[in-house]
Amino acid sequence: MLGRRYRGGRSGWGEWGMAAIGVVLVLLVLLFCWWAFHGSIFAVLRTVWASSMWKALIVLVVLAGVGALVDAERERHLLGAGTLILVGVVVLPCLGVWGGYFRAHQLSESIVVTDDAQPEYQWRTPWAVAASAVTSRAGSVVGTFEEDATTFLPATGGYVTPVRAKGWVKGFDQIVVQTPGENGENAVKVCDFDAQVPVARGWFQYNLRRALSFVGGDLMADPGDVWAYCEGSQARMVVPVTRYTGFPEQHEVPAGVVVFDGDSAVLDKDVKAGELPGPVYPMSLAAKQREASHAQTGFMDRLFRRSGYETVGKAGEGPDAGNESELLLRRTNSVRWDFVTGLTPRGTSTSVTAVSTMPADEVHDGKLNTLTVHRMAKDKVRQGNAALANAIIAAFPQLNWNANQLTLKEVAPTSSGTWTASITKTTTVTRLVEIAEDGAMCLTYTNGDQIDCADAGGNSENDPADEEGRGPSGEDLEDLEGLSNEELAELQRQIADEFVRRLEADGE
Known part of the structure; x- marks a missing residue:
C-alpha cells in the first residue's frame, strides 16, 4: 500500500510538472512572438479597428457565440445562427463597399480644382536613370543596393540610394548619394549610419514595422516613402508616417516623420518647409488623395467610373511607365518642392487634361496637405x-x-x-x-x-x-x-x- 501511494503521488507530481512546463513553454513562445512580431500584431489590430466591416464581423461572431451559450434549444440556436450568417452575407460586403467610398470621400475633401496655371519647376535627371546608375558609380561599396528606394533630394539636386548590409539579419548601413556637377559628371558620396537601421521586410530588430511600433503603436509607413540623406558624414533615414483617424470607418492622415540614425529613432510630428532636404509628406498618402478624386462627385459616379482622374501611365506604356505619378520637382522661383502628376480623364482617353501638385516639403500631424488640380483649357490639352x-x-x-x-x-x-x-x-x-x-x-x-x-x-x-x-564655324567649335x-x-x-x-x- 505504501508503495502504491508513493507511486501515485509521484504520478500526480509528474502530471502537474508537465503541465507547468507546457505553460512555461507557451508563455515563452508568446513572449517571443510579441518581441519578434510586435509591429505585425499592432498592424493587424489597426486594420481591424479601422474597418467598419471587420468591426461588424466581430460583433456578429460574438453575438453568435453568446447565442450558442444562452440558447439551450438546438433548433432555436441553429435558427439564430443562420439569421446572423444571412445578415453577415448581406451586410458585410455592403459595409466593405461603403467603407472604401467613405475613406476616399474623406481624402477627397483635401482636393482643390482650379483653372489657374501650374507652378514652374526645374528639370531633374529621370528617376529611372539615377536608380540604374548607382551600382556603376558606387565604387567599393559592399552591400545590396535598394535601387527601388532611390529618392530625389530637391534641396541638393541629387539622388540617394540606401545600401543593405550583407547577411541574414541585417539592415541599412550605408547610403550612396549622386549629385550632379557643373560639367555634367556626377559626384558620388558615401555616408555611414552609426549602426544599422531597420528595413522593410527585415528580421527582428531590423524590421521597419516593428521598429516603428515601439515609437508609436498607431504609426504606419509605406516602404516606398522611406529615404535617406547625409548630414555631414553621418547618414540619416527619414520615414514619413501616417495614422488612422475617424469613426466608424477610419482614413489615413499624416503623423510626421521618424528619423533614424542607427542609435535612436525620433518622431517629429511637424516639419516645416526646408527643414529636411527631401519629401517629408508621405508619397503613398499623396497618391491616395489623388486617387480619391474618383469620389469627389458622389458614390454613383465613383461606382460607374465617371469621375476623377487617372495617371498618364495607366496603360503601362510610354516613357513614364512605372514612374508616372508624384514626380518630386523643385520650384524654379523658390526653395519649395512638390509632388507633380500629369492627369488624364478617367476612362479610355489618354489625353493629358490636368496636372496635380501637392507640397512635399512640409507635414503636420493630422492635417492633409492640399492637392491642387490645375485644369487645362480645352485648346491646351496635351496628347498622351x-x-x-x-x-x-x-x-x-x-x-x-x-x-x-x-x-x-x-x-x-x-x-x-x-x-x-x-x-x-x-x-x-x-x-x-x-x-x-x-x-x-x-x-x-x-x-x-x-x-x-x-x-x-x-x-x-x-x-x-x-x-x-x-x-562648322568658329563659334560652333568654341x-x-x-x-x-x-x-x-x-x-x-x-x-x-x-x-x-x-x-x-x-x-x-
Whole structure:
C-alpha cells in the first residue's frame, strides 16, 4: 500500500510538472512572438479597428457565440445562427463597399480644382536613370543596393540610394548619394549610419514595422516613402508616417516623420518647409488623395467610373511607365518642392487634361496637405505621353534612336507652357526635348543649348538644304568645349553616321 501511494503521488507530481512546463513553454513562445512580431500584431489590430466591416464581423461572431451559450434549444440556436450568417452575407460586403467610398470621400475633401496655371519647376535627371546608375558609380561599396528606394533630394539636386548590409539579419548601413556637377559628371558620396537601421521586410530588430511600433503603436509607413540623406558624414533615414483617424470607418492622415540614425529613432510630428532636404509628406498618402478624386462627385459616379482622374501611365506604356505619378520637382522661383502628376480623364482617353501638385516639403500631424488640380483649357490639352514619345522619335530622326540605343524617359510637367522630356542612353542623359503646349518641340543639350526644333506637325525648322556644304564655324567649335565627354562622343557618332549616309547616297 505504501508503495502504491508513493507511486501515485509521484504520478500526480509528474502530471502537474508537465503541465507547468507546457505553460512555461507557451508563455515563452508568446513572449517571443510579441518581441519578434510586435509591429505585425499592432498592424493587424489597426486594420481591424479601422474597418467598419471587420468591426461588424466581430460583433456578429460574438453575438453568435453568446447565442450558442444562452440558447439551450438546438433548433432555436441553429435558427439564430443562420439569421446572423444571412445578415453577415448581406451586410458585410455592403459595409466593405461603403467603407472604401467613405475613406476616399474623406481624402477627397483635401482636393482643390482650379483653372489657374501650374507652378514652374526645374528639370531633374529621370528617376529611372539615377536608380540604374548607382551600382556603376558606387565604387567599393559592399552591400545590396535598394535601387527601388532611390529618392530625389530637391534641396541638393541629387539622388540617394540606401545600401543593405550583407547577411541574414541585417539592415541599412550605408547610403550612396549622386549629385550632379557643373560639367555634367556626377559626384558620388558615401555616408555611414552609426549602426544599422531597420528595413522593410527585415528580421527582428531590423524590421521597419516593428521598429516603428515601439515609437508609436498607431504609426504606419509605406516602404516606398522611406529615404535617406547625409548630414555631414553621418547618414540619416527619414520615414514619413501616417495614422488612422475617424469613426466608424477610419482614413489615413499624416503623423510626421521618424528619423533614424542607427542609435535612436525620433518622431517629429511637424516639419516645416526646408527643414529636411527631401519629401517629408508621405508619397503613398499623396497618391491616395489623388486617387480619391474618383469620389469627389458622389458614390454613383465613383461606382460607374465617371469621375476623377487617372495617371498618364495607366496603360503601362510610354516613357513614364512605372514612374508616372508624384514626380518630386523643385520650384524654379523658390526653395519649395512638390509632388507633380500629369492627369488624364478617367476612362479610355489618354489625353493629358490636368496636372496635380501637392507640397512635399512640409507635414503636420493630422492635417492633409492640399492637392491642387490645375485644369487645362480645352485648346491646351496635351496628347498622351505614349503618343508624344512616338512623335518625338519621328521629329528628330537624326539621333538614330535604335542604332544609338536611345530612349525617352520622364516627361516632366515643368511649366504650363513647356514640358521637358529626357533622352537617355543607359545611365546618361544625352539630350532634352522641350514640348510646347501647341505640340511644337525643341531638341537641346542638357545645358539648354538648342540643336533643332520641329513644329506641331513634326516638320523640322532647319532646312537640310541650307546646311549642305557648310562646315562648322568658329563659334560652333568654341561650343564644343562646353560639351561633356558623353556628349562629345555622341556628336562623334552622329558625324560618323552622316558620313556613312552620304557615301551610300553617292554610291546610288
